[in-house]
Amino acid sequence: MSIFVLKIIAVITMLIDHLSLMLYGSTFSWMRYIGRIAFPIYAFLIAEGYNHTKNVKQYLIRLLIFALISQYPFDLFNSPRIDYIYLNVGFTLLLGLISIIIYEKINERIDILNIDKIDKYVLKLITLSIVIMISMFSGFINSDYGIFGVLLIFIFHIFRNNKILLNIFAVIWIILYYSININNLLNISVIIKFIFYLIPFILINFYNKKKGRSFKILFYLVYPFHLLIFGILEMIFNL
Numbered sequence: 001m002s003i004f005v006l007k008i009i010a011v012i013t014m015l016i017d018h019l020s021l022m023l024y025g026s027t028f029s030w031m032r033y034i035g036r037i038a039f040p041i042y043a044f045l046i047a048e049g050y051n052h053t054k055n056v057k058q059y060l061i062r063l064l065i066f067a068l069i070s071q072y073p074f075d076l077f078n079s080p081r082i083d084y085i086y087l088n089v090g091f092t093l094l095l096g097l098i099s100i101i102i103y104e105k106i107n108e109r110i111d112i113l114n115i116d117k118i119d120k121y122v123l124k125l126i127t128l129s130i131v132i133m134i135s136m137f138s139g140f141i142n143s144d145y146g147i148f149g150v151l152l153i154f155i156f157h158i159f160r161n162n163k164i165l166l167n168i169f170a171v172i173w174i175i176l177y178y179s180i181n182i183n184n185l186l187n188i189s190v191i192i193k194f195i196f197y198l199i200p201f202i203l204i205n206f207y208n209k210k211k212g213r214s215f216k217i218l219f220y221l222v223y224p225f226h227l228l229i230f231g232i233l234e235m236i237f238n239l
């Protein structure tokens with residue numbers, strides 16, 4: 001399964017999710033459960049993008065522009081349901097990429113330091129704490145998927161070469177995230193969400209490390225464009 005196929009799956013499931021929001025509001029329909037498939041794939045694509053991009057700075061700038069351009073359509077689409085500051089998923093993806101960049105840059109410096117292994121491990125733990133702080137910042141600015149999203153992107157990066165550990169830590173993180181409130185363990189809706197969150201990991205395990213077709217600009221534009229269209233439709237028909 002190539003990057004192109006994963007992108008197509010992410011886009012289709014995202015559209016289904018947002019269509020449900022437009023038609024049924026925040027009520028969790030079967031369409032919204034299908035929508036849980038989208039974000040883990042996007043998180044994986046950010047981690048893969050970092051490892052394959054020829055220019056990290058340009059990648060960072062593209063994500064920043066994407067996040068900024070997407071904010072107005074995102075606000076317009078969510079205006080019937082949300083009356084507080086809420087940043088689109090582009091900012092979460094951006095912070096996930098920043099956490100990877102900072103982690104890798106600091107670790108490169110640590111590895112060349114002439115210090116013993118214990119000190120190096122301590123410094124690497126401090127680096128991990130910086131990543132956690134970045135994820136907490138995403139929660140502070142209230143970006144879509146927030147802490148969950150940033151750390152999921154980071155997990156995809158750290159365990160990119162070990163599918164077994166990747167699956168284990170990703171599933172553990174999803175369980176922890178949804179089990180913060182003990183009542184969630186008995187909530188059938190949360191259980192179904194969790195099941196659908198596992199589907200993208202099954203798909204990612206079939207990733208063949210091939211890029212496939214490239215419609216880079218199209219994939220960047222589909223998010224803000226469809227939110228703008230859905231937002232206008234909501235205003236016209238008072239959905």
